[in-house]
Amino acid sequence: MSNPRIAILGFAIESNRFAPVSTRADFVSRAYLAGDALLSDARAPAPAMTPEIPAFVRRMDAGGQWQPVPILFANAESGGPVDHAFFMETLVVLERELRAALPLDAVYICEHGAAITTEEDDPDGLVFGMVRSVVGSSVPIVATVDLHANVSDRMVDAVDALISYRRNPHTDMAERGTDAADVLIELMQGARFCVAHLRMPVCAPPTQLLTAPGTGPYADMIEQAEALADPRIVNISVVGGFAFGDTPKNGMTVIVTTRGDADFARQTAHDLVMPAWTGRAAFTPELTSLDEAVALAKAAGEDRELPPVLLADVADNPGGGGRGNTPFLLQALLRGGVRDAVLGVVTDPELSAQAHALGVGAEFTAHFNRGESTVYSEAFIAPATVLRLHAGQGVGRRGQLAGCSFNLGPSALLQVGGVKVVVITNRHQCHEPAFFEMFGIEIAQARTVAVKSRGHFRAAFDEFFAPAQIFSIDAPGLTSPVLSRFDFQRLPRPVVPLDAMTDWTPHIRLLRKHGTPQ
Incomplete structure (x- = not known):
């Protein structure tokens, strides 16, 4: 496709249910960038925004002619639930500007993935779903999220590919932005994907989600996923989650995206989670x-x-x-x-x-x-x-x-x-x-x-x-990291490490995604 029009947007915050409410001021003080200001910051020598969007823009710039359509990127330091009225105002702005930008050939969404508001457990899902409803079923959408995202079915259903960080500490954010560009290009060329999606009953404290080799079962999952050098694989995201979000969608999540091979996607997801389930005792911290x-x-x-x-x-x-x-x-x-x-x-x-x-x-x-x-x-x-x-x-x-x-x-x-x-x-x-x-x-x-x-x-x-x-x-x-000290109300229970669990059978959802050549 020549000179595609690609929208860029995102609402990024990691929300702790037990912390004070996050307000408009928290976003404005970090990054609330609309239109040309978004693109200018993405191309700045030292951006204020997180590295995914700048890397996405660099990759698209290097690939030839394209038309970036910057909508809005809002980002705040991790905090409490977002003031719901502010979120809804932002969602209205996102939808209005996205509709005004039509027609579009693709959309890139950059989110953290663990947002909550004072009234909504899945604002990320609302953003993803809004984008899909505006652009229609045939326009490719790719999203990047933090590996501490709490991934809902609604989020996975709304996009063609969901890509999470692989490194904790997060030193690969730019790489994942580049991945998003490559996957969007493949989708715009008409690729067909199959996605296997499952959630584990594991809500590990963040201290147990390091990814350096030898630091625990989560690191082992990442290492195992990266070792699968198979051309059928588009992306494997092993999303650790954020326990302090305290939502029904909490739980370590695996998303395997393949080039149309459903059986391979399902088996790969199963093979990744079972060793981690066996080693689940390591999700209890030592301090x-x-x-x-x-x-x-x-x-x-x-x-x-x-x-x-x-x-x-x-x-x-x-x-x-x-x-x-x-x-x-x-x-x-x-x-x-x-x-x-x-x-x-x-x-x-x-x-x-x-x-x-x-x-x-x-x-x-x-x-x-x-x-x-x-x-x-x-x-x-x-x-x-x-x-x-x-x-x-x-x-x-x-x-x-x-x-x-x-x-x-x-x-x-x-x-x-x-x-x-x-x-x-x-x-x-x-x-x-x-x-x-x-x-x-x-x-x-x-x-x-x-x-x-x-x-x-x-x-x-x-x-x-x-x-x-x-x-x-x-x-x-x-x-x-001692999760028993918190009064969780929404976490799906039982869940490791809060509860003693001995049995679990993975339930794997399969979804088919496809791009439409323009």
């Missing part, structure tokens, strides 16, 4: 207690013959809806007299503003979480000194944020006891060394580094810390 974490940090600070340690505050991960401001790990380090430690990033706009008003060198009483009423975000005070100030803007250099711009808002480096604490304004998980380095901190010289992040830091801090030096800490928070 390091606060007392153990303090002992590790104190020893590292006192004995330089020991390797330094990285403490991950996985229960307060803004990348999973945490507020980035729980005090428990910092308080434990202070009580234990830990030295030569750095901790970040703590989201506290009021404290950052106070530090900026006082200036570098000021000694003051720092009020953490002043006026904060969110669960787990307990207020406390401590003597502090302002060491450095920063506007909070930069470009990531490693891991998931490499080459992407970020904006933490006015930020400050405080000395609190033996701990240097990075305080920011705009909530963000700490998965980028630049968040420390912009204050002149040499990470390699720190004896203890503590990050408010669940796992994405691993792809960026690996130049400083080997896996054996990294410890996931068991502290209170909205993203605690």
Whole structure:
């Protein structure tokens, strides 16, 4: 097909049922890009949006003449359920602009896939279904989602191919955007696909969904899928899911897309899930207690013959809806007299503003979480000194944020006891060394580094810390891997690891998809 018209759109957020509501402001502060602004950002040297759309555009640009039709891309840091009125307003805009763009030859949808609203458990399905209803049955639609998506039948039914990330930490987002372009091109040439889709009764905490070889049954599934070098395979997506969404569509999901071979798709899906089901005990996390974490940090600070340690505050991960401001790990380090430690990033706009008003060198009483009423975000005070100030803007250099711009808002480096604490304004998980380095901190010289992040830091801090030096800490928070601490209401039960299960028979849905040559 020559010069195809391809629409680009998406509504991307990972929603934690137990976190405060996400609003329009949360999207506008990260990425709410419509029309030409969407395309301009996708082609910028350091985009603000996630890497999938820029990679999709690059691949299509390299393939020859095409007409990109940018609709709207809305993206926010993981948070609580989206304000339903705002979502519905956005859905209206998406539909209006999509209809105005007709006729179209194809559509690319870039979503996270684990959104919920204050009234709707499957807004991603509503977006996918709306797109299909607008463009009709013959126009190819391909969607990319995070491997933490909660995939509904409605999502799979509405698109011709659904492609998820394969890496956790998510270092392959650009590759999946490229895949989406290639699959759309194949569909526009008239390809016929068969999709096998099944959901497992597994809602693993995110700490158990790493994909480095040898890290567990989920990693094994990804490795097994990638080893299947068969020309019949278009894509295999092994979607781990996001337990904190607490929806009826929760559950680890496998989607095998083949070039028309239904039996092969079905058998491949079955063969992928059974070893993981057998090894399901590994979906229960093993964590390091606060007392153990303090002992590790104190020893590292006192004995330089020991390797330094990285403490991950996985229960307060803004990348999973945490507020980035729980005090428990910092308080434990202070009580234990830990030295030569750095901790970040703590989201506290009021404290950052106070530090900026006082200036570098000021000694003051720092009020953490002043006026904060969110669960787990307990207020406390401590003597502090302002060491450095920063506007909070930069470009990531490693891991998931490499080459992407970020904006933490006015930020400050405080000395609190033996701990240097990075305080920011705009909530963000700490998965980028630049968040420390912009204050002149040499990470390699720190004896203890503590990050408010669940796992994405691993792809960026690996130049400083080997896996054996990294410890996931068991502290209170909205993203605690101990799922029994949450009052789940909508999860399908029984489900691993919350329930003891011995038997399960896979139910595999088969769907046929086809493109229509233009």
